[in-house]
Amino acid sequence: MVARGRAVVILEFEVRPSRSPMPDVERRSILAAPVFGQAFTDHMITLRWDDERGWHDGRLEEYQNISLPPTASVFHYGQEVFEGMKAYRQPDGSVALFRPERNAARFNASAQRLAMPELPVETFVQAVELLVRQERHWVPDGAGTSLYLRPFMIATQPTLGFTLPSRSYLFCVVASPASAYFSTRTGPPALTVWLSEEYARAAPGGTGAAKAGGNYAAAFLAQRQAVEQGCDQVVWLDAAEHTWVEEMGGMNLCFVQQPAGGGPATLMTPALTGTLLPGVTRDSLLQLAARLGLGCEEGRLSVSQWRKHCEEGLITEVFACGTAAVIAPVGHVRGAGGGWTIGDGSPGPVTLRLRDELLGIQYGRTTDELRWMRKVC
Numbered sequence: 001m002v003a004r005g006r007a008v009v010i011l012e013f014e015v016r017p018s019r020s021p022m023p024d025v026e027r028r029s030i031l032a033a034p035v036f037g038q039a040f041t042d043h044m045i046t047l048r049w050d051d052e053r054g055w056h057d058g059r060l061e062e063y064q065n066i067s068l069p070p071t072a073s074v075f076h077y078g079q080e081v082f083e084g085m086k087a088y089r090q091p092d093g094s095v096a097l098f099r100p101e102r103n104a105a106r107f108n109a110s111a112q113r114l115a116m117p118e119l120p121v122e123t124f125v126q127a128v129e130l131l132v133r134q135e136r137h138w139v140p141d142g143a144g145t146s147l148y149l150r151p152f153m154i155a156t157q158p159t160l161g162f163t164l165p166s167r168s169y170l171f172c173v174v175a176s177p178a179s180a181y182f183s184t185r186t187g188p189p190a191l192t193v194w195l196s197e198e199y200a201r202a203a204p205g206g207t208g209a210a211k212a213g214g215n216y217a218a219a220f221l222a223q224r225q226a227v228e229q230g231c232d233q234v235v236w237l238d239a240a241e242h243t244w245v246e247e248m249g250g251m252n253l254c255f256v257q258q259p260a261g262g263g264p265a266t267l268m269t270p271a272l273t274g275t276l277l278p279g280v281t282r283d284s285l286l287q288l289a290a291r292l293g294l295g296c297e298e299g300r301l302s303v304s305q306w307r308k309h310c311e312e313g314l315i316t317e318v319f320a321c322g323t324a325a326v327i328a329p330v331g332h333v334r335g336a337g338g339g340w341t342i343g344d345g346s347p348g349p350v351t352l353r354l355r356d357e358l359l360g361i362q363y364g365r366t367t368d369e370l371r372w373m374r375k376v377c
């Protein structure tokens with residue numbers, strides 16, 4: 001098939017429905033109060049790649065364990081990339097994905113950085129849609145709930161050699177009903193964040209811009225430290241100077257700045273320097289903020305400027321953004337040298353407005369003028 005002069009790869013996925021799907025009663029009880037990342041649906045997608053056949057053996061099959069030799073490259077050298085995206089129940093009962101082609105493109109950018117094969121965008125979206133269609137009765141409809149999708153790819157070649165990347169890979173997609181991360185019945189609570197001045201997440205030339213498992217493995221120690229300090233999440237600083245704010249453990253950061261001379265506020269977020277993940281939510285909020293008349297800036301901010309500007313009333317709100325939590329307001333910052341409060345420590349009006357706008361689009365409550373939603377079934 002050819003579209004706009006470009007070959008569109010349509011792979012066949014063999015559909016093998018599960019013979020023992022979860023009983024309705026059990027599924028409904030999970031959907032009534034889904035906990036992020038704990039329950040998984042009846043099916044998954046698998047698709048294999050090797051250097052002789054390319055992508056092959058696409059299947060929708062029963063959710064099951066993966067069997068691999070203990071020498072599979074992923075277990076030793078961590079060649080793994082993944083994505084996180086959501087399907088949302090719409091007011092008319094249909095189900096829609098949010099900007100899935102952005103996740104597909106980022107998946108390929110991650111794969112490229114880890115020397116793994118790229119998956120055509122159409123095939124990535126086709127696989128995700130197939131799973132969502134199969135699991136449509138797993139998409140919850142409670143406020144703030146969704147079906148979280150986790151596409152991932154692992155290196156499967158059985159070898160301990162470290163000369164060349166794996167010659168075979170497994171791509172999978174699993175799904176899990178979810179409620180929003182960091183959310184309560186009364187809305188998003190303000191987070192307390194920990195400045196990690198001892199450890200670094202990503203250095204120039206490294207894998208910080210890729211959604212690779214290794215980045216997260218290296219982050220656990222600092223995340224545990226954050227929890228021990230009574231904080232919710234880590235804020236990573238640049239690796240060279242430990243000065244410039246980059247992002248959080250699993251979210252990008254945004255700062256609402258008030259211009260010294262008055263006028264509309266500006267939404268500032270750290271620029272994509274190659275050491276932080278280009279969030280789909282971050283990109284979407286920059287576009288929404290511009291449409292709401294806010295200034296938008298991709299810049300840089302040091303920890304001392306962050307503190308000083310909060311004290312001077314020039315930064316009035318800070319929030320973290322990502323697929324899992326959507327927007328999580330940041331109320332307090334702590335680090336080895338003390339801490340400070342942002343505004344009065346509670347979620348601010350710009351944060352809540354942007355959150356409402358984005359959720360309105362994702363849940364089909366407002367017109368999707370930017371055509372971000374892709375109806376699946």
Ligand SMILES: Cc1ncc(COP(=O)(O)O)c(C=O)c1O
Pocket residue numbers: 084247248249250251252277278279280281282321322323324
């Ligand atoms: C390190 C990191 N930064 C930022 C994000 C936000 O990205 P997105 O908005 O695409 O979910 C995520 C989540 O995927 C992440 O893991």
